[in-house]
Amino acid sequence: MQSILSSQTDLLKNYRSIRAQTQHLCDPLEIEDFVVQPVMDVSPLKWHLGHTTWFFETFVLKPNMEGYKEFHPKYPLLFNSYYISAGDRWSRENRGQLTRPTVKEVFEYRAYVDEHMDRFLKEVEVDEELGRVIVLGCNHEQQHQELFLYDIKRILGDNPLCPPYIENKRSVKKVEVKTNWLSVKEGVYEVGYEGDGFHFDNEEGKHKVFLHEYQIASGLVTNGDFLEFIQAGGYRDHMLWLSEAWDWVNENKVSAPRYWSQEDGGEWWHYTLNGFEKIDLDDPLCHVSYYEADAFARWKGCRLPTEQEWEVACKMYSPNVLSSANFVEDNEFRTIQTGDFDFFGNVWEWTSSPYTAYPYYNPPKGALGEYNGKFMVNQMVLRGGSFGTPRNHIRPTYRNFFHPHLRWMFSGIRLAKHI
CATH class of the missing domain: 1.20.120 (Four Helix Bundle (Hemerythrin (Met), subunit A))
Structure with a gap:
């Protein structure tokens, strides 16, 4: 112990x-x-x-x-x-x-x-x-x-009264964030957990991966970025969507992220745990499905990073949890502008990787062996934690996973692209 x-x-x-x-x-x-x-x-x-x-x-x-x-x-x-x-x-x-x-x-x-x-x-x-x-x-x-x-x-x-869970005044501080591209050279890298500290079995074992040269965004996609996608007709352009995703959009009449609404064709608002608030265009985007994340990336001429690319870039550029990162202990209960890379906190970031076992994966015997392995099908990996995650609960190797249509969790987007 x-x-x-x-x-x-x-x-x-x-x-x-x-x-x-x-x-x-x-x-x-x-x-x-x-x-x-x-x-x-x-x-x-x-x-x-x-x-x-x-x-x-x-x-x-x-x-x-x-x-x-x-x-x-x-x-x-x-x-x-x-x-x-x-x-x-x-x-x-x-x-x-x-x-x-x-x-x-x-x-x-x-x-x-x-x-x-x-x-x-x-x-x-x-x-x-x-x-x-x-x-x-x-x-x-x-x-x-x-x-x-x-x-x-x-x-x-979903309550018409839009009652707040908690009423915290919004941080008045505005942080100037200019997103650029972080480069990672072609090579062989190690991913997965190694050490004596706590980790889930799905983070095992540490193994080598070959990555082609790529770039990953230094920050998260913002509400303003995604609003441009909406206004450009992104939800109506079938060429941007995977076939299954396009069916999901039409069957569910999806036209904006979860909890977004437009007041009489004018300003955009969204429900937060602090109640109904006007959308700040500079805040990181939240509550999108993998389908929406993938379509937005295509619209931008980019793609979502693989989980291996995300982990390597995180360890290279921001391996430690910064004091400015937004976690549940900060009591914001919404996305905020932090001014850092946001690899940790604010929102879980969709990757393009299906949730599968790493090499050497060996779940424990008995009931606790059912904790992770049985879900390794039809789900996508997310990385990085959110404003609802405890600060001491996250690490670069942590693998979250959800089905691609879900978006009630605190999920967002970071872009990547080939060089």
């Missing part, structure tokens, strides 16, 4: 801190906000609270704490997500049908498991293998903290 955290005391401190952050994200909400499921991709917020608690109960307490009594015999059915090896699951699309357990009961479940985790980590010597499971559970909860924000934005953003 020394390779992950310096001591068992740090393990407990980290656990408490992450669980407290989840509570912090809940504090602005009303009780009614926790129970809604507008579409299958969105889970009721109380389900996130129960599921992340179920993880620690199932994989830490039940198999390792002598005399531990399960909080409720039916909760494993309700709060298991996709771990077939861990037992039966309530169907995802029906999570919003359940008024019980109540939100109060779910918080009682969290308190019960927290109490036992606290006692367990104080009284039981944790070996390295179990320590890794606990650290995985903490990182798993951090992932759900971000999903929690995606889902509450979808729940509130």
Whole structure:
């Protein structure tokens, strides 16, 4: 366990801190906000609270704490997500049908498991293998903290009242950003995680890739950049779109990024977690699908970077998370102008790479082996984190992934091109 955290005391401190952050994200909400499921991709917020608690109960307490009594015999059915090896699951699309357990009961479940985790980590010597499971559970909860924000934005953003999740005054500072091209020479590079710190199994193993010479944009595509695409008829030009993407545009009548709206043919506005706001053209673009990102890149005469190109450029030009990067701890809850390369924070960046296994990929045995590998089909990789990501959760090798039509997450665009 020394390779992950310096001591068992740090393990407990980290656990408490992450669980407290989840509570912090809940504090602005009303009780009614926790129970809604507008579409299958969105889970009721109380389900996130129960599921992340179920993880620690199932994989830490039940198999390792002598005399531990399960909080409720039916909760494993309700709060298991996709771990077939861990037992039966309530169907995802029906999570919003359940008024019980109540939100109060779910918080009682969290308190019960927290109490036992606290006692367990104080009284039981944790070996390295179990320590890794606990650290995985903490990182798993951090992932759900971000999903929690995606889902509450979808729940509130589709409400005609456009209620804010939280009301933070917008940063008045304007940063002059001039995007240019960062060059990477042809050569053999190493990608993938190597080291002793925490990482997900899909980041393994470190391997060599050959890259042709390319350039990657020094900044993210802005709202103003994408508005030019809209005004130029980008959503109506079938030549810019992949066939499947063109079907998606027409079937769903897509004409702007998620949460954008135009007031009587005039100014553009969008819903943010801070409420309904006028779009700042200089802010990084958010809430576009892979389909839209790819079409925009074609319109610009460019392309999306591969995930290998993104990682190599990030390590070359901005390997460390900068203090100016926009993460969830900054409490902006929207994209902002940072003045740096924005490889980390603000928005997850679509790449042109399908989500597949690296060479030497070897998922763990048992239920935790289902964490990543089973999703390596029909999804695209995103890199870099967002304004909803915890700052200590991101690294250059982190591989996020979503289906190409989705855009309720905090997703944006960085361009690349051949030389």
